[in-house]
Amino acid sequence: MEKFDVIIVGGGPAGLSAAISAARAGMKTVVIERGDFPGTKNVMGGVLYTKATEEIVPEFWKEAPLERPVIEQRYGILSGDELVSATYRDPAWAEPPYNAHTVLRVKFDRWLAEQAVKEGVMIIPETVVEDLLYHNDKVVGVRTGRPEGDLGAEVVILAEGANNFIAQKAGLAPKLTPDRVAVAVKEIIALPQEKIEDRFCLEPGQGATIELFGDSTAGMLGTAFVYTNKDSLSLGLGVMLSQLTASKLTPNDLLERLKAHPYIKRLIQGGETKEYLAHLLPEGGYKAIPKLYRQGVMVVGDTAMFVNGLHREGSNLAMISGKIAGEVAAQAIKSGDTSEQAMSVYATRVSDTFVVQDLYNYRNINGFFENNPHFLKVYPEIVADSMRMFFTADGVPKRERLKQIMNNAFAKRSKGSILKDLFGAWRALK
Amino acid sequence: MKLDDKLYLVRFNTDKLNHIKILNNDVCLRCETKPCTFICPAHVYDWDEEENRIAVGYEGCLECGTCRVGCPYENIKWEYPRGGFGVSWKNG
Ligand SMILES: Cc1cc2nc3c(=O)[nH]c(=O)nc-3n(C[C@H](O)[C@H](O)[C@H](O)COP(=O)(O)OP(=O)(O)OC[C@H]3O[C@@H](n4cnc5c(N)ncnc54)[C@H](O)[C@@H]3O)c2cc1C
Ligand code: SF4
Ligand code: SF4
Secondary structure, X not given: OEEEEEEEEOOOHHHHHHHHHHHHOOOOEEEEOOOOOOOOOOOOOOEEEHHHHHHHOOOHHHOOOOOOEEEEEEEEEEEOOEEEEEEEEOHHHHOOOOOEEEOOHHHHHHHHHHHHHHOOOEEEOXXXXXXXXXXXXXXXXXXXXXXXXXXXXXXXXXXXXXXOHHHHHOOOOOOOOOOOEEEEEEEEEEOOHHHHHHHXXXXXXXXXXXXXXXHHHOOOOEEEEEEEOOOEEEEEEEXXXXXXXXXXXXXXXXXXXXXXXXXXXXXXXXXXXXXXXXXXXXXXXXXXXXXXXXXXXXEOHHHHOOOEHHHOEOHHHHHHHHHHHHHHHHHHHHOOOOOHHHXXXXXXXXXXXXXXXXXXXXXOHHHHHHHOXXXXXXXXXXXXXXXXXXHOOOOOOHHHHHHHHHHHHHHHOOHHHHHHHHHHHHHHHO | OOHHHHHOOOOEXXXXXXXXXXXXXXXXXXOXXXXXXXXXXXXXXXXXXXXXXXXXXXXXXXXXXXXXXXXOOOXXXXXXXXXXXXEOOOOO
């Protein structure tokens, strides 16, 4: 059986970052990936954060296959045909040090894997890891789907993504449940560069993002998004599986419904759909974080539920957790101690970063929305009604109008309920 | 745009081995809402009225894993296609 210092299961941002940091620390490192090469199985909306990526590959923007630097972010609520939105734009974000870029994962992950190879990492593609190998209680390697495919390691890092099958088998993570995952679908819609720049009001090469709540997902807990690539748009949405199941709608119904909305329709007009994609998103939050380690194993990225849905951050949490795990693995191996206690350093270190801290801050939010489904149905309506009334010039004195706005809101939801909702939301975010 | 037309755009390296199996057809008979038939983004599962069972078109599977989590009776045995087989995204 061939032996390595570190075996990493999965070649996404988490696994590749772990590999790079372990190899830099001198470890004989291998990444096992089930796709043709890293990236071919991977989907995201497409926003890659500069700060985290730079910690893995300094000045990556000089070489990495990026689509557009994001200079504008829009958050909106759809209510029927209406849209209420807020936008932040800063052209400075088009220059280093940037804030974020849009990417396409097939290209980006492949590039990141090449950087890993440069650091001495070996990548074994087209290979599914089926289980861990144990010696007594200690993990000593992995079993792959290949004939004679057992590989030995001092430390195994699980970076298998949202479908955390190996972590479940190892007793680290419980079974996934419909209230802890979101189903996401997306289309790549080709459009000429100038069209994109005109429609999104961008200088050549600049990018923008739009996130939409409310009716964009038929009032289900979830979001829809539109991101600009070089010569295409990424348009998609994700919804909690529990809510989709109750709705009886299909993911593609939701996507087509979104594309037919007057605002979206105009953005994608004349575009040609090039690809239709689907993926799972871990949305369990802090309370669903699995056991992060045991003797000879660590869990990183989506496998560890490290996704902050509200801020659509995932790849950055994956990279930072991966990096730390790679470092801890190297340290443990060098000191000849890969015990459970040595691995626990990873949990301590990752808990000291934004990765776990942000999830902790939002620990009550999913439960809050699950228990208050009206939130995403009534409030988009109230907000849109209020804005419409506010902007309508029809001779009604403003003082009177303000009263109408309040009365309309209270008719849709009583004063007491609104107060209760606000208090609840504040507590969930506190 | 129809789902079939969208799936036509997806690149597959189809394995001749089926990676999806319904464990017990009787359980499906008792499954009221049959969520697998609508939560799957690729409509891999279809209720076959004549045969009274779920028909599985594994070749179109996008490997998201939704069905495995969403079947209320854990009646779907879903494993990854063998290494190198299955969906191969062009953009991601
Ligand atoms: C629609 C959508 C939009 C998103 N938008 C954003 C966004 O805009 N910004 C952002 O930061 N995050 C976003 N995310 C989240 C982000 O994609 C994830 O958090 C991130 O990809 C996690 O990285 P990972 O390496 O943990 O997992 P993954 O990227 O899923 O990588 C896991 C890898 O492991 C491989 N693998 C799995 N099991 C095995 C096995 N048994 N054997 C061998 N190989 C295996 C897979 O093929 C894959 O390559 C989005 C996610 C989705 C679905
Ligand atoms: S959801 Fe599960 S039990 Fe119900 S019909 Fe589908 S496979 Fe059968
Ligand atoms: S993994 Fe996804 S695409 Fe494949 S059958 Fe299950 S739900 Fe459908």
